[in-house]
Amino acid sequence: MTNQVLLDPSNSSDEDCCPDESLFAIYHSTQASCVPATRNFIGALPIELLLAVFMHLYRSSRRLTQTGETWRLDDPLSSLFPYAPAAVCSMWCLVLSRVPEFWTRVVIRVDSQHTRSRDFRRYFEWSRNLHLDVIITRHHDEFEGDDKREKSKVFKATRELVMHIKRCRSICFNVMYSSSLPSILHDFHQETAPHLHTLKLKCKVDDGGSPHRKLVHWSFDAPRLRHLYLDARNFFEVCVDRNNWLRRLHSLNSLSVSRYRHLSDQGIDLYKLLRAVEESPALAYLELKDLHFSRVRPWTIVNNISIDLISMNLEDLSGEAFSEIIGYIDSAPHATRISRCAITTCRHSLISGGVAFHDLSADQDLMIPLAHWRGRTLSLVNCACFHDDFLRDMIDGGPHDQSFACKGVKELYLVNCTKFSPGWLKNMVLKRRSLARRSIFWRHDREALDWTFPIVAPITLISVEGGPVLSKKDREWFEKNLGSFHWDEQVLHSPFEDSGDSDHDIHGG
DSSP: OOOHHHHOGGGOOTTTTOOOGGGOTHHHHHHHHSOHHHHHHHHTSOHHHHHHHHHHHHHHTEEEETTEEEEOSOOBGGGOTTHHHHTTOHHHHHHHHTOGGGGSEEEEEOSTTOOOHHHHHHHHHHTTTSOEEEEEEOOGGGSSSOOTTHHHHHHHHHHHHHHTGGGEEEEEEEEEEGGGSOOHHHHTTTEEOTTOOEEEEEEEEOOOOOOOOOOTTOOEEOTTOOEEEEEHHHHHHHHSGGGOGGGGOTTOOEEEEEEEOOSSSOOEEHHHHHHHHHTOTTOOEEEEEEEOEEOOSOSSSOOOOOBOOSEEEEESOOHHHHHHHHHTBOSOOSEEEEESOOOTTOOSOOOOSEEEEESOOTTOOTHHHHTTOOOSEEEEESOTTOSHHHHHHHHOOTTTTOOOTTTTOOEEEEESOOSSOHHHHHHHHHHHHHHHHHHOOOSSGGGGTTOOOSSOOOOOEEEEESOOOOOHHHHHHHHHHOSEEEEEOSOOSSSSOOGGGTTOSSBOO
16 A cells, blocks of 8 residues: 655745755766656655665565664665665655654764755654664865864764754764764763663874863763774763763773873873773773873882673774773683784783784884783784794793693684795694693693693694795695695785774765
């Protein structure tokens, strides 16, 4: 049966349902080249058929998660539903605007093809009273150069967003400058977001900004918030000292703090940050990225900070800051990822079950944080410091083969590491497996995965992507002696997304 609301011209004029064609420049050339007959045919399709097609597009844009159904995270802007079909013609836009579920993902661009204010106001209106996922972003090709108008564009979008914040499930800002980001302290003051589970304020560059006046009785109520990504300036405004918002976020599971590169030598206080993190009641995942700290050394001999985590990600930190952070992690996180940090000055050993190093230069010494590490899984991606000297250190068990570095490692993943030789890797595997068998016998490697070996654990898995050339003889030896083995010599140009974008909300395209 035809939906009479959709057919009633009094419900909306062509002007009212005009699509946001500025978002999708690709459609301009397409429509301009179409002959009138083709355009008329597109606009004359039966409403029932259009609804069926749009419903199929809607469902293909959704995905199932552990907490229910949500929007897909990998859709490119150029084909984003419902914006791409809404840009085809006014009739399609009219039909789409009458289904509120289609508009529960509000995407606002703040780059050269920015979304006009009147358009994103319609998106909010068309979603009626349904819960929303709001994304304020730039195309991935537009994070370079200069955009003096970004701040004003973000301000307009934020002002409209706050009017609907009670309906928001997730909010993500992904902009160029830190000064463009909203201030939680002022823009969200006295607001309530009962359904908000994810809040992300991300920028590529810290360009400073004027400090905001402190509010004595600041409040922003988000009782269901589980994932919080903040730039350092927002974090220090609402999470440090007496304001610590983290204390009130009893459902918070993951926290990311990023981007502080002051033009002077002045940095943020590492210990205030760690103290605030420690006071978070349920935090399990912590990420610290591209932060410049001051007062790295403690003012007092005793700093009674203790942080319990499941997983941690550290990126672009100085050696002293990296060492201090590692020293305050009391529990053994399940996994720690370290990217572009200075590890050679670390005074503490890692204690994670799994450690992943990314993008380390040849002058870094892996043995310093790993010498006394007891974890099982070691991953290295684009690490020039993984070479034969490191493998020799893993073979050296001291005068009586009783003291091995990385004694618990069983699984080794290497991506784009080419500075080692397969021969030394083979020697390391052979010696450690031979010594492990002296203490415990096992038939299959999978049996030994959870066993604790008194002297040194056997290597049971090796995976190499983008490694040195492997001879046929060595390949046969690894395949015969390891429970799991993979070796590909082709270098991967983008083996992993940058972790700053690992939680992509929308891919540019």
